[in-house]
Amino acid sequence: MNEIVYEVFARKDRGGPLTHIGYIDAFDDETAKVYAWKAYDEEKWFEMCVVQRDAVIPVIDGEGLFAQLKRARS
């Protein structure tokens, strides 16, 4: 199956930090939303979003996770 990697971000409380909590594989945005909600349901989240990994643009080309992933893809 041609699946897309989505990064999952969530915040616990209004005004709290939006935190990267993991990733899931899905075949479209709709399934990504369901998988993220169901896979990371250990908290009562105030907000949760998914972003396609390919859409994340690292600002610092260092040892950060997304910079490493981008280098690995290129």
Place this chain on the structure above:
Amino acid sequence: MSADLDLTALDDEGRAALERLIVTLADSKRLLGIRYSDWMLGAPSLETGISTSSMAQDEWGHARLLYAMLKDLGKDPMPMEHDRPASEYASIAPLDEEMPDWAALVAVMVLADGAITVMLRSFADGTFASARSRVPKMLAEEDFHSSLGAAWYRRLAGSEGEALELLSGATRAMLPELLAWVGADDAAMKRLVSAGVIGSAQERLTSFRDDMRELLALIDLDVDSATASDVWDGARGRTTGQPAEEAVARARGDLNRALLVE
């Protein structure tokens, strides 16, 4: 909004009809949870398995809330949950047997879960106070089930070969019995409709067909011309047949009976 149903004003037949409706909804949720749980470890991806596991938990939670509504009628939910034989279960027919493949489970997600949602939506809009207060949260959780089912349905319907055949076969097999259940219009349902507990058979069928039309068209199935099964069991409020003994043993919690805590 209409006034709450006065349960003391319901005659014996009205109370029996309401009990039948609650039990068929609760049993269907419980069996649906079992059918989702069957795929926790066999789904096409880790994420899908986690989702079916979570959906199984949702369905069991919904079943618990629905069985508890029997208390409003002076009935103890415990024997209903843990002591009935399979022949008394009123769960919808498509859940009677384990799904043979993933395509069949996707059809269940869309059609069977969808049919239960249509009935619950109508129940929540009615005059029974417990349904008005408890069912909306269930329906909010069902949005995720519906999204996942629709996404997978589109995917399998857009494929070629075996996956499409399996999806089409499962859909066509379960649709007539679901149309009979959603569109039930026997004396018990008429009594509930007249008491404002649930919408009319026509309203429920229209709602179900509206929800299904686009997806079923993907497999060249016209939901508006599909006909309902005519093998109706009025005592249980479902089509004839019964769930597999093995599934009912799990639904009752037979293996953990000694550890049962309420």
